[in-house]
Amino acid sequence: MAQKSKVIEYIDEALEKSKETALSRLLFSYEGITYPITICTTETFQALDHFEARREDIVLASYPKCGSNWLLQIFSEIICTISPQKYEHPEFPVLECGDPEKYQRMKQFPSPRILATHLHYDKLPKSIFTNKAKILVMFRNPKDTATSFFHFHNDVPDIPSFGSWDDFFSYFMKGQVSWGSYFDYAINWNKHLDDKNILFILYEDLRENLAAGVKQMAEFFGFSLTGEQIQAISDRTTFQAMRAKSQETHGPIGPFLFRKGEVGDWKNLFSETQSQEMDEKFNECLAGTPLGVKLKYDIHCKA
Template sequence: MAQDRKHVVEFLDRMLMDGSKLSSEEKLCSYKGVLYPITICRPETLQALETFEARRDDVIMTGYPKCGSHWLEGILNNLSITSAKYTEEEMKKRTDLEKELKITPRLEFGDPDKFKRMEKLPSRRIIITHLTPDILPKSVFRNKAKVLVLIRNPKDTLVSFFHFNNKMPIFPKRTWDAYFTDFMNGKVSWGSYFDFVKEWDKYIDNENVTAVNYEDLKENPNLEVKRIAKFLGFSLTEEEIQSVVEKSRFKTMKESGQETLGAFGDILFRKGSVGDWKTLFSESQNKEMDRKFEEYLAGTKLGAQIKYDIYCKI
């Protein structure tokens, strides 16, 4: 698998190298008022997003950064491979085509011509992004692609994003207090966590959209993987579901991260735990986050699914 995904490793290694050459002021760009890391998200690519034509059988997974996107991506890929019963030769053909087409690991990554190249990918395409519905191509909703919205409690998301930010040369480094303030004000890459959840809450009753809760996935992976498979129309046995769960465990993916993702793998997978926010939050920061959540998300359906009182209260 490491050799099959060599083009992804090369892209990620180049991203890290390019980021290390930039000053803090040069690392981020702005598109429609939202910040993005310039080495992977060019404004012209974000502008060209509308040219992307989604298919009805596409699987679109969107999650705010550090909500577990790589973990859920692994689950979706294993579900797809298991359901389709691909042979090794078929898998090699698909990965060779991805390499030939220079497919990047996120929809918004790379050059603006990538969307034309993506038309040559066979169905069923699994497409991962960190984007809100207003930035995603309208074809996603017009063609009724299946959308999974990954959510995680905001306190753990913030702590995980802080550590990730300071390990990644594509982002300007910040102290904890400075990063906390930026996060609360939406002045971090991919914008506001609160806006992300609030915007996707408007779509959550759509029959082609479902939410996946990070904490639920950790607590009961078999049940959640089974639910995801049903939503996507994958027909799997209990044994196959269990196999997907075992292959997709956080510990398993972390151990294989360096092999499959190069130097980026060491940065990407940290703890994957619930409750790590308690190591960094001050009492005043705790209260500020509680107020912000209450104001923006407490009355929303996705806000309720985050289970804030369980995971974010001392």
């Protein structure tokens, strides 16, 4: 039997912990933001403060359920394309998840290291900025994000479930979910979208034209790819292709991580009242801001 990858090993352990965890005990707060106790610890966050980023690191930032697994797959393919060996994640690739010793082990990893994160901008390790690592931040419209988040909680057998979509919606709007409020996360990143070392990508744009997105992302990180290579990477990282390989890449949880990936799936869950409530929250937090404009809310979030 093939050896399990580090990623699958880590996911299996996290799911085992989740089995024992009631929803009411799932989250703990660190510096004002809630995180899941199954994959994050206070000790790891304290160790993360001393993490040494490198200029060549590929930092992939997104709120949960906004496409981080997709980005990881795309960048693994990009690195495989430009280097002879297959890219394996030597650790679980979400920067803030794992044991506190992880960052010591990461010092041994060759560049470029791929670092995914769901952290708010101001919670990132300072060395990312001092060492001028480039950051790709991907956003997805908040209605589809909430829908995907709910399905993840309620479809994966070992993860604590919410009683109903209405229950989850209420928690989501109050920011009482893993990694805190989507809107706080967005407000925080909105101030930095024009920073020199940051590239913004919209999930919905990537769904619409994957090859254009792959080209833009590769160029941002300084990877030189031919048109043919870009097309090949795009073909291997369509949602359908990743879903087909999801058990191989992520173990039993794979099909749940790559569930639908559709734009507009929120219409199957949101009531009219909930839709209006989120519209009001969006207007209050993001309307008229650079990020508010980039999210194309009227296109993706109006029925």
